[in-house]
Amino acid sequence: MxxxxxxxxxxxxxxxxxxxxxxxxxxxxxxxxxxxxxxxxxxxxxxxxxxxxxxxxxxxxxxxxxxxxxxxxxxxxxxxxxxxxxxxxxFVAGESLAKPAKDAPLPPEDVARIGAEVAVALASLHAQQVMHLDLKPENVILAERGAVLLDFGLSRHAGLPDLLGEESDVPMGSAAYIAPEQVLGDRSDPASDIFALGGILYLLATGELPFDTPSTTAGMKQRLYHAPKPPSAINPKVPAWLETIIRKCLEVDRARRYADAARIAFELRNPDQVVIAEPGPRRSCWDRILFAFQKRDDHQLTGTSTLRRREAGPALVLVAVDLAGGTDPLAEAVRAEAVRLVAARPDSRIACLTVLKTEIIGEDARADSAGRSVYIKRLVALKDWARPLDLPEERISYHVVEAVSAADAIIRYAEHNHIGHIVIGARGASALRRHLGSVSSKVVAQAECSVTVVRLKAQGELPEQ
Amino acid sequence: MRIAVLADIHANREALDAVREAVAAEAPDEIVIAGDIVGYGPDPAYAVEIAADYAARGAHVVLGNHDQAAIEERSGMTANARDAIRWTRDQLSAEHRSFLAGLPMTVAAEDRLYVHASADEPDHWHYVLDAQAAAPSFDASAAWLIVCGHTHIPAIFYARAGHPPVAFRPLDNQPAPLMATRRHLVVAGSVGQPRDGNPASCFALIDLGQRSVTMRRVPYDVETTARKVLSAGLPPQLATRLASGR
Structure with missing residues (x-):
């Protein structure tokens, strides 16, 4: 035409x-x-x-x-x-991600900022049951409203027939970024996009592609057997936290790969929360020779789909707890609810948040030493409250937020971090509270995700004698 | 233009009534009854009367293998189906039988073809359970949309000239696309005896304007139907399978 x-x-x-x-x-x-x-x-x-x-x-x-x-x-x-x-x-105005990709390596904070934007866009796509399956810099526009994904010609919608996959036996995607399970013909796991995002982060951080651009299926399969060079070996300026995130995106075994893009965005935005994992010891020369001759099932290497993990529960849980009066029975009930929610999904992450009420906006309470000590005291109380959750450090974080409105602070935090579920306590329903409006009711009304409201069962008054 | 397809009613009054209510709420432009009005279920006379009423108001109705067996002796049925059909014959009046006897094997409407089992050899009652089984239908008919039932398992097959059809299991209550670039074979789920693991009644709602087909699921009072199957003296397995949807 x-x-x-x-x-x-x-x-x-x-x-x-x-x-x-x-x-x-x-x-x-x-x-x-x-x-x-x-x-x-x-x-x-x-x-x-x-x-x-x-x-x-x-x-x-x-x-x-x-x-x-x-x-x-x-x-x-x-x-x-x-x-x-x-x-x-x-028509989406903005800059193609291909442009900064050409200028790579970029400073780690730029890699994290751009990476988080793409991760947020992916999370939105995955929430709509769609896997892109051809994520690469040329298909991303960095617009004012965030990253915009283009070109859905190779994509898959979980609720629609996969016309492409059904009619083709060759792996479809871009050789540089295609996920190992996609090379093997699996077009049903959102984690394939996360692998491609890992490739993009790798490129932005090092200026090099993790797997080059093989032109044959056999060439693309190499990524099942050989991990790319650690980014810091190419660019020593790549910090350990970024290297850890990139490695977890590029895991061949999906059981070890991130299952949720929102989680990647969270970690890219909170580098101090990333628990640095040492890579496994490099294989010895002898091991590698042995490995090359071993018979193995490629499908076993890519592990099971992350779909089940995604369905098990939210990846990011925000637990908002009121500790102004110490760990009271309501705070304990909130914690018990959190235990149930995180138990549903072994790789979920829980953000514990408590609000330190300030009276006036702009007056930094932390500036003086008294304010600082209030803050520290509350952080200590928060960690003490969370201790019985008994979660490893990569699954839990602590946030003391100073705000005039507790509800606004909770909603803002949840939105910014793409929280999947909020747990919050509600005090008894007094007439005054109904009149003023409670924190939990405002959170329920305005949050974009599910909210569990925890309430202690009222014991009622003794009947008149 | 919206079309409701009711397939494999199988004399299930409770399921049929629930589906009729849902269909009435949709107010489709065309109603198709894709065969097997009777057989298995305890209310054959009622099912035939409802079908005849739909037909009188312009619905397309095609013959199914159980409908055929109810009016003439046929071989090649399972023991349960045969026992049920013998019982069914005794429930039908001459008027019921003459309605069934007058049903065509296929109905063509514009670029659509309605048939109970498959478009190739409609009187051989082939089961279209996979893409391979769908291919002969596309060879036999030039219709853009072939609609059938018979398997009791909802499915859509997409065909493109020169390529084997692509199979798809549509999700319940979620529109699946019909495409300008393809031809389609839609297997509507069963109103009266679902076998896809979901005991809720199923009918297909086709929307030509939106180019979509939705397998609508309608829960109904399975226990009552099952009880009626047993008290009619029909094979007990025909009662239990209603509850499991298998």
């Missing part, structure tokens, strides 16, 4: 051709009914073109129209395949 500048397709005026891959041409376009520019993606459907172009177009049309939120371009409409096939979507 030959199209040219100025051509009008279904009312869209093609204005400027944009750089694109081999499957379709991309045009910036305008439509008189829209007050923002659009992008038209027009598949190359010339005779003799690969059939994957048709299927890729079908798949992208199916998936993009079902996606919403700030991390994907808004779907506008599509053209009839028999007449003029195209997909019209919102």
């Amino acid at each position: 030959r199209v040219h500048e100025g051509q009008v397709i279904d009312g869209f005026v093609l204005e400027q051709r944009l750089p694109s891959g081999g499957m379709a041409s991309l045009w910036r376009a305008r439509h008189p009914d829209l007050n923002t520019p659009a992008v038209l993606k027009i598949p190359f459907l010339d005779p003799g073109q690969d059939v994957s172009v048709v299927i890729g177009y079908e798949v992208e049309e199916l998936i993009l129209k079902r996606l919403s939120g700030p991390h994907v371009p808004r779907y506008i409409r599509s053209g009839d395949l028999s007449e003029m096939p195209y997909i019209a979507m919102e």
